[in-house]
Structure formats: C-alpha cells, structure tokens
Amino acid sequence: MDRSRQLWYFSNMGAQNSIPVFALFGETNRFPDVVHCEEFVDRASNHGWRISPHRHADMAQIFMVEHGRVAAQVDRLQATLCDGQFLFIPEQKVHAFDIEPFTQGRVFSLPSAVVKSVGLSGSEFQGLLADVQTGQISKALSQLSDQLASAATKPSRFRAQLSVALAHSVLSLIAEGAAKNGSTVGSPLPDHILALDDLIQTHLCDGWTASDYAEAMSISTGHLSRLCRQATGLGATAYIELATMTEATRLLAFTQMPVAEIGYRLGYEDPSYFARRFKRFQKQTPSAYRSNFVSQSGQV
Structure with missing residues (x-):
C-alpha cells in the first residue's frame, strides 16, 4: 500500500481501541431533531474532511453527493461516491469517509423510529433498508431530498410531520431503486429474532450465553434455539456467535486493538480459542483478516 493510502487508513483508525457510538459524528448528546440535515461542509470541514x-x-443516514468525491467504507464495503450518487447506511454499521475538500452534498440523519415506521416489521421494504444501498440520485429523489432539506431546516407549524412524511418518501424511492436493481433480502425475520438482535447489540461484550438471552426473553434455551433455527437455519448459540464474529471483523478492521484484546472484549478468555473460532467463521485468522483489510483499505 502506498504512503497516501496508508495515511488515509491510519488517520481514520487513529490510536483508538474502540469504535465510537455517536448521535451525530463527534457528538454524544441525544439526537437533536426528528430529522437532521446538514451540508458536508458544516461538519467534515471541521475534521479535515476525514x-x-x-x-x-x-x-440511519443518507449521504447525497452533488459535486465532488467521497471515499466511503461501511463495514467491509468500500465504495467511491461521485457527482449525483447517494449512499444509505442503516443503524449499527461502522463507517468512515475521506471526503475530497469542498465536495458539495448533504447528509440526512434519520432516527431508527422514522425508518422503521415507513414499512411493516419484517417486510421486504424493511429488509432492503436493513442493508447498505447506493446508486444514482434520480430526478425524483433529488426533488424530494430538496424538499426534505427545506422542511428539516425551516421552522413551520407542522415541520416534524412534514419532515417525517418526506423522509418516508425518500426512503421509499431508495428501497424501490434497490429492488429494481436486483438487491435481494432473505426471509423476513420474525419479531422475536429482532428482539434477540436488540439484546445481542446491548450485551455483545458481556459474555452472555444462549441461556442468558433466553432468560432475558422469558423463554427456555431450547425454545430460543428452535426459534432461531426456524428463522435463520442456525441454533441460538451459532446465531449469537455469528453476531459476535461480525463485531470482531469490525474491531479488526477499524481499530488497532490487539487480537487477544478483541477476543477478551467479546467474551473469549482464551485468545487461541478465539482465533480458531474466528478462522472457522471467516476462513482466515484474525491477523490475516486484518492484514488483508489494511492492504485494500486505500482502494476505495
């Protein structure tokens, strides 16, 4: 990897040994509004456009590039956004950007409640919005986004209601475009698996076992495992470990935390056992996975 790519990678990783969780980037206060809109220059310029x-x-967030270039990394996805392209990022996805200075565009930040209220839980619509989406900004999407930006930033009696309605329209166009472009979703997850997912996000680093999650859901471990298998093809223990290994890939990719510490943080007392389990899921050792990620990180 050449020096410029190294600088991009390590400037984004920094010396951090955790992945921050923000309301808006750099802010830990509660989300400020029903829908938030800002231009790239409002925040990115204060952070050196990185x-x-x-x-x-x-x-969730929608990044819309009018003119310029944005190198984006979202979990394992690497993409370059240029003139007239958008990127939709669901909640919990780890992301980083290298923005060409003075790139013109805007970011819409949408509380999960707004995103989830636009379609039925477990529907194809919500399935599409559970994944990263990118594409060209159509004329209709551009017009709606302009209206949403205006509604979100100008005071009016029913500003919140108008903002949510327009946000739903924008999300509908994104989901419709994704479906037309062949994006596929798996079978809709039932509510009890979605509830389990929420618990996993909360207790991922607490070393909870399947029995702990079952107790929290007021069901037996066997019943939880049957529910998981029916919905995903995996037993409860395997489903929970898959979520744990997904978090491990993020920590390996986006932090400089030692491999052993990642294992400890995710509840593995034996680093060598963590490495074996990771290799079983990812077909690579943790160190090999990280090396591969670093070598490709500049090619966005």
Whole structure:
C-alpha cells in the first residue's frame, strides 16, 4: 500500500481501541431533531474532511453527493461516491469517509423510529433498508431530498410531520431503486429474532450465553434455539456467535486493538480459542483478516 493510502487508513483508525457510538459524528448528546440535515461542509470541514470510523446505535443516514468525491467504507464495503450518487447506511454499521475538500452534498440523519415506521416489521421494504444501498440520485429523489432539506431546516407549524412524511418518501424511492436493481433480502425475520438482535447489540461484550438471552426473553434455551433455527437455519448459540464474529471483523478492521484484546472484549478468555473460532467463521485468522483489510483499505 502506498504512503497516501496508508495515511488515509491510519488517520481514520487513529490510536483508538474502540469504535465510537455517536448521535451525530463527534457528538454524544441525544439526537437533536426528528430529522437532521446538514451540508458536508458544516461538519467534515471541521475534521479535515476525514470522518473517522464510528457508528450510530439508533440512527440511519443518507449521504447525497452533488459535486465532488467521497471515499466511503461501511463495514467491509468500500465504495467511491461521485457527482449525483447517494449512499444509505442503516443503524449499527461502522463507517468512515475521506471526503475530497469542498465536495458539495448533504447528509440526512434519520432516527431508527422514522425508518422503521415507513414499512411493516419484517417486510421486504424493511429488509432492503436493513442493508447498505447506493446508486444514482434520480430526478425524483433529488426533488424530494430538496424538499426534505427545506422542511428539516425551516421552522413551520407542522415541520416534524412534514419532515417525517418526506423522509418516508425518500426512503421509499431508495428501497424501490434497490429492488429494481436486483438487491435481494432473505426471509423476513420474525419479531422475536429482532428482539434477540436488540439484546445481542446491548450485551455483545458481556459474555452472555444462549441461556442468558433466553432468560432475558422469558423463554427456555431450547425454545430460543428452535426459534432461531426456524428463522435463520442456525441454533441460538451459532446465531449469537455469528453476531459476535461480525463485531470482531469490525474491531479488526477499524481499530488497532490487539487480537487477544478483541477476543477478551467479546467474551473469549482464551485468545487461541478465539482465533480458531474466528478462522472457522471467516476462513482466515484474525491477523490475516486484518492484514488483508489494511492492504485494500486505500482502494476505495
């Protein structure tokens, strides 16, 4: 990897040994509004046009590039956004950006409640919005986004209601475009698996076992395992470990935390056992996975 790519990678990783969770980037206060809109220059310019790795627990975002270039990394996805392109990022996805100075565009930040209220839980619509989406900004999407920006930033009697309605329209166009472009979703997850997912996000680093999650859901461990298998094809223990290994890939990719410490943080008392389990899921050792990620991180 050449020096410029190294600088991009390590400037985003920094010396951090955790992935920050923000309301808005750099802010730990509660989300400020029903829908938030700001221009790239409003925040990115204050950070040298580089947004270091972070995630949002209860918020999705839409990045819309009018003119310029944005190198984006979202979990394992690497993409370059140019004139007239958008990127939709669901909650919990770790993301970082290298923005060409003075790139013109805007970011919409949407509370999860706004995103989830636009379609039925477990529907194809919500399935599409559970994944990263990118594409060209159509004329209709551009017009709606302009209206949403105006509604979100100008005072009016029913500003909140108008903002949510327009946000739903923008999300509908994104989901419709994704479906037309062949994006596929798996079978909708039932509510009890979605509830389990929420618990896993909360207790991922607490070393909870399947029985702990079952107790929290007031069901037996066997029943939880049957529910998981029916919905995902995996037993409860395997489903929970898959979520744990997904978090391990993020910590390996976006932090400089030692491999052993990642294992400890995710509840593995034996580093060598953590490495074996990781290799079983990812077909690579943790160190090999990290090396591969670093070598490709500049090619966005």
